[in-house]
Amino acid sequence: FQDQAEQFLRSGHTNNWAVLVCTSRFWFNYRHVANTLSVYRSVKRLGIPDSHIVLMLADDMACNPRNPKPATVFSHKNMELNVYGDDVEVDYRSYEVTVENFLRVLTGRIPPSTPRSKRLLSDDRSNILIYMTGHGGNGFLKFQDSEEITNVELADAFEQMWQKRRYNELLFIIDTCQGASMYERFYSPNIMALASSQVGEDSLSHQPDLGIGVHLMDRYTFYVLEFLEEIHPASQTNMNDLFQVCPKSLCVSTPGHRTDLFQRDPQNVLITDFFGSVRKVEITTEALSLDRDVAGSESKFPEEELATEPLKYAEQLPVAQIIHQKPKQKDWHPPGGFILGLWALIIMVFFKTYGIKHMKHVF
């Protein structure tokens, strides 16, 4: 009976997914990439495989020409911890990180040519962790310094996910300025949200490293990473402990969380329910009994005996031509019809109103 009661408190998920998004580009936003990579590292360490992680990084810091230590991304000053490692698998990189692609990943409305690694193939028994970081404001999050996603769009995307039962439970963590505004509009069930700062507050960065020259991490994610380093796949730490991470004294901003849409009590939710991948396991008690003397059917695939020529590649990149080419003349296009029409209207009205006599001053 105790077992039954335990079962109801446990989550009913069978697999875990993580969608980790860094939305800022440019070298001085190093800390956002470091944030995302730290969460990626923790999540991989606790068991979620790369095939179940969608990592979106808007810029390349490790191989950035301004990086004094190439192929590394550090999260602690004095370069203690390199979160880039040698097995980072970035699924959406650089200019592929757009609001449209992000929403396509979440809702699943993705072009059929997209490879498996770029898809979120979750089902109704998946627990998904969504982590977003970057520059944000009251109700929006900036992508690539050129577009933004609003909290309404995000809430609608989650609702589309719920309608198609693309998640069992969802944990949404956001580390931006005024982050709490991003989860205000959620209305789908089974979502728990954490943010690094309330509306009207800024999330601050942690420490600069004088050798690299930029701030390495944001405070909230830094303390979350410290918290996660203590978690191992078998730990029983629950969400209430995660809510306590980074109090105002350390973080300067006030982290917030939202659990009203979540069905279970946060006390019963294990950290590894979202950050790890602890699978439910059953002992196989019985085996079939097969007749061993059975002859197999012929293999369906005959041996292919095609003679293949050695492959040759046509010269695809005439580098010499490209380097010595002059810059292409940009064709001049006449102004569009709408602009012309608008100006014609303005000019005509001006002269009709104030009299044709002004025309001679113009010509």
Added chain:
Amino acid sequence: AAPVQVQLVVPMAVVFSPGSMPGDLPRPLPFRDLEEMEISVNLRTSVTSRYEMLYRSTTGQEEAALAAATAREADAALHPLQDTPLGSLTMYVVPETSSLLPQGIDVYVGKHRSALVRAGGSLAALQAQLREVAQVMSFTATSIAAVLSDRVPNGHLSPDARRYLKSSLGYEITFSLLNPDPKSHTVDWDIEGAVNRFVKPVLDKLSLVANFSVDSQILYYAVLGVTPRYDKESSSFLLSAHSLPHVINPVEARLGSSAASLYPVLNFLLYVPERSHTPLYIQDKDGAPVSTNAFHSPRWGGIMVYNVEAPASPQASFPVHVDVDMARVMEVFLAQLRLLFGLSREEVPPEFLLESPGNEGLADWELDHLLWAHTVENIATVSTTLTSLAQLLDKIGNIVIKDDVASEVYRAVAAVQSAVTELSLGHLHAAFQASKEAVTSSERAFFDPSLLHLLYFPDDQKFAIYIPLFLPMAVPILLSLAKIVRETRQRKKEATKMD
């Protein structure tokens, strides 16, 4: 969730052999009867099951078949005489004193779609027994509710009830051999032969349900995530039950999956422990070693530990050649495959005797079980998908529906209606095919890339962008236009006045 009203009709034939008829038959044989039961899931979803029974007596040939010595022979002899399409059942009632059924067994369920039931007393008692048999062989309230689990109010179903593989158009099966210690063991497994001999018959039987693709791989230096502990008493290494969930993770990263297909993947891993950790046994919750030495994880696959005997002579040269006994391995893997699909024989009452399905892996009625569950699941999925799509279109008024999306929606609606009709007529095969078509079309329509809500701006956003641009510019223009109109009118008036 969208309302779903489905009637599941199971045609049943109840055949009385001589001497087995109960005394209180209402009418002389043959006659028809039906029994309806409601499986209500929630307020808007109701599934009714209807067993349409035809009571008749045996024909001469059937009597001859029932004169066999054992139930199995009788079942084999009866099979060619039956005309049972998918989804229907035949029950033969044998006299109480018949020797076909062993002592203490009241029901024998065969490999196909028939059962032998021992007569006993009144018609009502027999009907209760028949109802139980029919439920075992087709579907139960729990199995249907498990499939409609997202409609069940919370708390009524335990989280573990929804763990069987979801209905999908295809599944990918991957067999992996893990050899963490190639220096000590050279492991040879004839996986191609094993797949041809043992796995193909089962997959051929399941081919009605979905497309299966099989691949295999060998991974070297792949260790389990947990260090087993040494047990002095049995001088073996043990993996306890609560450490099993952590075994899979480090391996999973190396398993890989086909880049091209989006079907769910079922992984079956065969682990040959290192020489330093041999023999390795899995313990269950009570501490007893598991006979199969294997465990499985819902919706993922299974792992089996294959112990290699230590070489007889201590001077044996390493690596030792190991030839894997594929039959033993496949017995476990196929049993796990059945469990992953939800085909378990555990909840069967004790007085039932179930015939083993042999190399086919599953009996015909177990295939029916899957088809009933998947058909209902498909119909529920389609109705939810189409309703949700309709809601999306309501919300975003100016969304553009391409022609092919529209035609997929029409096709999905027609297919799901046909599926419901076929179910109410008792044609399980046609209903399943229609439901599969419905799911394909509705998923294609719902996940069409053009329906991203981001691409369609609500009208108020359009106003918000264009008004601040054009309103200030338009003010002098409109005022000037007004002035022009006034002047023209005045001039016209003056002109008429002059004249």
